[in-house]
Amino acid sequence: MKASFFSNLDKKKLRNDLILITSLLAVIAISLTILLTRPKPNKLYAKITVNNSLVESIDLSDQSERHYYINGTHGVVHCHTQNGSIGIIESTCPHKDCINMGYISTVGRPIICAYNAVLIYIEGVASYDIEI
Ligand SMILES: [Zn+2]
Numbered sequence: 001m002k003a004s005f006f007s008n009l010d011k012k013k014l015r016n017d018l019i020l021i022t023s024l025l026a027v028i029a030i031s032l033t034i035l036l037t038r039p040k041p042n043k044l045y046a047k048i049t050v051n052n053s054l055v056e057s058i059d060l061s062d063q064s065e066r067h068y069y070i071n072g073t074h075g076v077v078h079c080h081t082q083n084g085s086i087g088i089i090e091s092t093c094p095h096k097d098c099i100n101m102g103y104i105s106t107v108g109r110p111i112i113c114a115y116n117a118v119l120i121y122i123e124g125v126a127s128y129d130i131e132i
Helices: 002-036
Strands: 037-050 051-058 066-072 077-080 085-090 111-113 118-130
Touching: 002 037, 037 066, 051 066, 085 111, 085 118
Parallel strands: none
Antiparallel strands: 037 051, 037 118, 066 077, 077 085, 111 118
């Protein structure tokens, strides 16, 4: 009787251990999946709008240097692309805030020239690939 009591206890302990190990393995597997899944940036596009209407969509992934002369509401806004980034280098606005904003190359930081109603922003699609 005594021996069977202990063996039952051992079985119960073994089952609890198995549950613990299984859940630990599951946690490790989930953590690895999260760690190995990195956002892979696809092509980035610079969008230029005047008065909320799109006038240019520029592929920034080829890194080339280009000039765009955008007709703003108060004159020409001279945009320039280099090394996958875009900025305004000449504008008719009085304060030149848009020029002072420099070049942008990431999503979520637009350049605005309020005077000319020009907005430049970066748009891109990130795909999630598992790399092992
Ligand atoms: Zn400006």
